[in-house]
Amino acid sequence: MPGNVKVVERPRAESSYVRAAAKGMSITMRHLLSPNKKTQQYPDEKWELAPRTRGTHRMAVHEDGRAKCVACGLCPTVCPVNCIKLVPAEDENGERYAAIYEIDEFRCIFCGYCQEVCPVEAIHLGVHYENAEYSRERWVYDLERLVEQEHDVTALWDPQDPASQ
Amino acid sequence: MNPVAGGAFALATVGKVVLFFTVLMLAVMLATIFERKVCGFMQDRSGPNRVGPWGLLQVIADGIKNLLKEETMPEQAVRPFFLLAPVLAILPATILFAVIPFASPLPTPWGLVEMIVADVPIGFLYVLAIGSIGVYGVAMGGWASGSKYSLLGGLRGSAQMVSYEVALALSLVPLILLTGDVRAPEIVSMQQTFTAGPATYATWFVFPLLVGLFFFFVSGLAETNRLPFDLPEAEAELITGYHTEYSAMKFSMFMIGEFAHVITVAALVTVFFLGGWDIPFWQGDNIRVLSDGTVIGEPTWWKTLLTLGAFGLKTSLLVLVFVWIRWTLPRFRYDQLMDLGWKFMLEAVTVYILVIAFVILGIEAVGIPAGGWYAFVLFLVNLALAGALFFAMDRGTLIRGGAKGARSAGGDAAQGQGG
Ligand code: SF4
Ligand code: SF4
8 A cells, every 4th residue: 555545544343344234224123113204195195385385376356356467567577587478458447457468387487576576466476386287288377277276375475574584 | 644646746736836836926026015115114204005005006006017018129139038038037036936845734635745846855956056047147138138237237247146156055064064954844844843753953043053044144145136235236337237128027027036036035044044834832833754755743734824824924024134134235345245255255154164064073972962952052153153253244344445454464354345
């Protein structure tokens, strides 16, 4: 062995294979016998999600069922990945509404800016994660679909700690 | 009651073959689910539990999946050998079972049926011979796949299995020294307490041959290619080695072969060292068929069932030990594996054979007859040897660089191999 290689002498108890193996075996046996299993039976038992979980969107509605969106154009502007499509229109009372409002949930990064920026608290992210679909097209949520969603909406800040301190 | 003969014998044998093959395949299925459950528990998971009660039907789901999957055929593969390899992997492990007695003889109206498929006079020499065929499946699968990874896996597998076969065969020599017979049923009855007939040792051979059991178990583990000896597979380096290119049912056949091998080794350990189908502390199951056809003891059908249960229980416990080891110990490095096989096991087994031979010679010179005391003396010798073995292995270090001059000090044979 060349002279400049540092040789570390380890005590037998640390470097013995047999003892290390025996210790390992005792650890696995302990876990085998322990009744404390960590598996969560997912579809039967679900996580309790935090109120600020950011999942797929939901549109808030007026009492008469119309979407609250006033087609101000702020959310498509702020969206970092440009996944909101908005075509504004005006009804006979001169009120603006979204003629087309689509969010591509596949492109969305769930940053939450759209919810934050919305002046009328119309678009919300949701506390929701079970979104399997059979086709990509189904991932583009139109206004109707956004209105239909029923899950809880995301809280933008913790009510107990609004300034995040 | 005499043992069956003639046509009844042939019929009984065919029946046993069919029954036994079915039971073995069922046991393999159960072993796969058992392993997955146990490893789940060891990792604080609950294992498969969706299909059927406790996930027991998972194996059937997996089987259907494997049958329906696409069979791939690599362009570079050598077709005949590529197709033959899985068969060769499964075959030795299953036909090994032929010489294993799994219950006490069953009385039938046509005579006494011994619960062993083929009671060949060469006994466990057959086991050693067939066991070495297992290497063909691995080597052939690796070579015929036409893939470098597979070839490396196959090469590793053949080198490893050939190496450990030596230790495996030698570890059984003390057994021959003690019993003077190689027939498995004879070995089982020698571990029972008989008052009539030829002398027996009245105790399971795990006591008088404790160290031999250790050697047999370790080499058996290496023969099955399972962790910590799964270098032919080595997911991390070789992408599961010799069966990289196999898919669907051909792949499952390798897996079935592996599990059948595990069960076979467990059954062999049971027969050789844990009394076979013997139920401890109970004289009722002392049934022995001598080679001239005389039967000692009273065979009944419920004794057959009971002893079958005892055999199954012992074998399953050993399978549990296999699984336990697999999910605990990391894989050896290849040079460590070879060092352990050639530089440690081989020497240690040889020394062990010599010591046991001289001790037996001494015991016989003193004039102790075969029986409990004979076994006790051997047990004491084995305890001392086990202590020495532990000391030798303890000196093998985990990390080779850890001890000064480990490479150059040639005399320190146990250095850096681990056990
Ligand atoms: S959450 Fe972010 S990325 Fe998603 S739609 Fe809103 S602004 Fe766009
Ligand atoms: S910010 Fe709110 S109101 Fe404005 S377009 Fe988006 S959803 Fe509609």
